[in-house]
Amino acid sequence: xxxxxxxxxxxxPETPASAFAIDPVAxxxxxxxxxxxxxxxxxxxxVEAALRQKDAKGSKVTVISMGAxxxxxxxxxxxxxGADEAFLLNDPAFEDSDSFSTAYVLALAIKKIxxxxxxxxxxxxxxxxxxxVGSGIAELLGIxxxxxxxxxxxxxxxxxxxxxFPDGYEVVEVSTPxxxxxxxxLGEPRYAPLKGIMAAAKKxxxxxxxxxxxxxxxxxxxxxxHTSMLKLFIPVRESKCEVIAGExxxxxxxxxxxxxxxxxxx
Amino acid sequence: xxDNKGVMIxxxxxxxxxxxxxxxxxxxxxxxxxxxxxxxxxxxxxxxVGDAAKNVIVFGAxxxxxxESPLLKDYIxxxxxxxxxxLCLEVKPNILLVGQTTMGRDLAPRLAFRLGTGVTVDCIDxxxxxxxxxxxxxxxxYGGNAxxxxxxxxxxxxxxxxxxxxxxxxxxxxxxKGEIISFDAxxxxxxxxxxxxERVKExxxxxxxxxxxxxxxxxxxxGGPDNFAMLKELAKILGGALGASRPPCDNGWVPSTLQIxxxxxxxxxTLYIAIAVSGASQHLSGCSGAKNIIAVNKDxxxxxxxxxxxxxxxxxxxxxxxxxxxxxxxxxx
Numbered sequence: 001x002x003x004x005x006x007x008x009x010x011x012x013p014e015t016p017a018s019a020f021a022i023d024p025v026a027x028x029x030x031x032x033x034x035x036x037x038x039x040x041x042x043x044x045x046x047v048e049a050a051l052r053q054k055d056a057k058g059s060k061v062t063v064i065s066m067g068a069x070x071x072x073x074x075x076x077x078x079x080x081x082g083a084d085e086a087f088l089l090n091d092p093a094f095e096d097s098d099s100f101s102t103a104y105v106l107a108l109a110i111k112k113i114x115x116x117x118x119x120x121x122x123x124x125x126x127x128x129x130x131x132x133v134g135s136g137i138a139e140l141l142g143i144x145x146x147x148x149x150x151x152x153x154x155x156x157x158x159x160x161x162x163x164x165f166p167d168g169y170e171v172v173e174v175s176t177p178x179x180x181x182x183x184x185x186l187g188e189p190r191y192a193p194l195k196g197i198m199a200a201a202k203k204x205x206x207x208x209x210x211x212x213x214x215x216x217x218x219x220x221x222x223x224x225x226h227t228s229m230l231k232l233f234i235p236v237r238e239s240k241c242e243v244i245a246g247e248x249x250x251x252x253x254x255x256x257x258x259x260x261x262x263x264x265x266x
Numbered sequence: 267x268x269d270n271k272g273v274m275i276x277x278x279x280x281x282x283x284x285x286x287x288x289x290x291x292x293x294x295x296x297x298x299x300x301x302x303x304x305x306x307x308x309x310x311x312x313x314x315v316g317d318a319a320k321n322v323i324v325f326g327a328x329x330x331x332x333x334e335s336p337l338l339k340d341y342i343x344x345x346x347x348x349x350x351x352x353l354c355l356e357v358k359p360n361i362l363l364v365g366q367t368t369m370g371r372d373l374a375p376r377l378a379f380r381l382g383t384g385v386t387v388d389c390i391d392x393x394x395x396x397x398x399x400x401x402x403x404x405x406x407x408y409g410g411n412a413x414x415x416x417x418x419x420x421x422x423x424x425x426x427x428x429x430x431x432x433x434x435x436x437x438x439x440x441x442x443k444g445e446i447i448s449f450d451a452x453x454x455x456x457x458x459x460x461x462x463x464e465r466v467k468e469x470x471x472x473x474x475x476x477x478x479x480x481x482x483x484x485x486x487x488x489g490g491p492d493n494f495a496m497l498k499e500l501a502k503i504l505g506g507a508l509g510a511s512r513p514p515c516d517n518g519w520v521p522s523t524l525q526i527x528x529x530x531x532x533x534x535x536t537l538y539i540a541i542a543v544s545g546a547s548q549h550l551s552g553c554s555g556a557k558n559i560i561a562v563n564k565d566x567x568x569x570x571x572x573x574x575x576x577x578x579x580x581x582x583x584x585x586x587x588x589x590x591x592x593x594x595x596x597x598x599x
Binding site: 011013020022027029098099100103127128129130131132134135136138139140143144145146147148160163165168169170171172173174175178225226227228229230231232233234235241242243244245249250252253254256257258259260261263265266 | 342343344368371372375376378379380382383384385386387388402405406407408411412413414415416417418419420421459460461462463464465466467504536537558560561571572573574575576577578579580581584585586587588589591592593596597
């Protein structure tokens, strides 16, 4: 059995609002100085999901990422957690991709890697929260997709997937090969053991460019976008607080309640 | 692409009744359709659609496409995407809106890829640019720290999913007339590669914090575990969820699963009532997505007032009981 996991390097989502800055021209976040980029948290859980398949079935785990050369770090992290091999998709032509050009590149890389039973992705990236690349890869490869998984059991060319719902879960059975996107309800990803970190440090992460995956120039990077971003901005927060005060506490409380009703908040 | 016309929304129903997001989609859909001078249609998919079709007309749609099949009884990606692909190829909408719900999150991206178009998910604002006539799609990114405005220029339909509770539904208007069009999607069971097995409801106390439209949050100033009962009661009255800033969690007054902030949960309710919360920045980054923050705090200098829309300076123990009574009275009446 073989699982392929797609991961993305993103600015640390734990960056506090006060340290958060954007480059409005390049339309992206400027990483905070003391906060290096990280693996998108849901993607780390996707690695965990693949490793659980490995624990249960002894399947091989391959991890891929499209990104800057620095994304090698999150691939090494995945190897340290227990993945078997990793590939980085890096080419200046991949820059400024949207979900569509990203899914195209990842789908081509998966074709090059070859046969698989599962593709795991995080339910959405922790930066743009689009949640499209997984479904897109499945569509491009012509395989079924199941999103928001919290538990995956596989047997005999089928998988039983529990999908996280706000008030519980739904059970879906799907034929494999299939693409599964993983939700945080799956549980905490494992720590990379020291042995894993040392082994990962020695492993090579091959880098593939556009030519090596036979990508068409019109479908990658900004040329392959289906959407364009007009503007990225930090919203101006209302700093005017209207203080509600009455003659006494009860009067204040009534005024507050009536105010909230007036502006339709209750 | 020049052929594409009209705004279409994908409705969701429970037992033949449109749910809230459907009304909200009709509300924003109507606005977009009117500013383009194009019609608004709705699509309903189910094994039996029933009265829902009439209902979406009185809430704003000019016509309704009804797609009925036993294969559409429960949501399954393949069957819904196949049916909607066929409908979109025939009707050629200019704009297609879906709710950012469990269904919409799954459906919209796959359908967009199938149709070869673009989609922006989790939009909180949609408007037509008067010059380009494109739908400008606004969505929060980077955990709500920034907003992005996105357009889909080259391909149709322009697709977006809409965050629940961000759009105004229209009032019911029984004099509205519309056409109900039955569409045969000719679904092929052999092409559906996944099977719905069951839905399991888990007992959760109250509403899930991340999804709640109302959040009542207590801070260090609550003073101890017992007083959280009052906040819990208020959350119950307003159909909301209880949360806390870090100190009550660190002190063990409430479970750490209730923590809102940088190292806890990110919430984005319509109404966020912060009670005895000072407003440390690590907490504020967890509730920056809240649309309306109401602060109750003894200290008029507390940081929370800088982000609050309404504030009350005073002792929450004296303010909250009469406030809760008044709210109950207003909700009844």
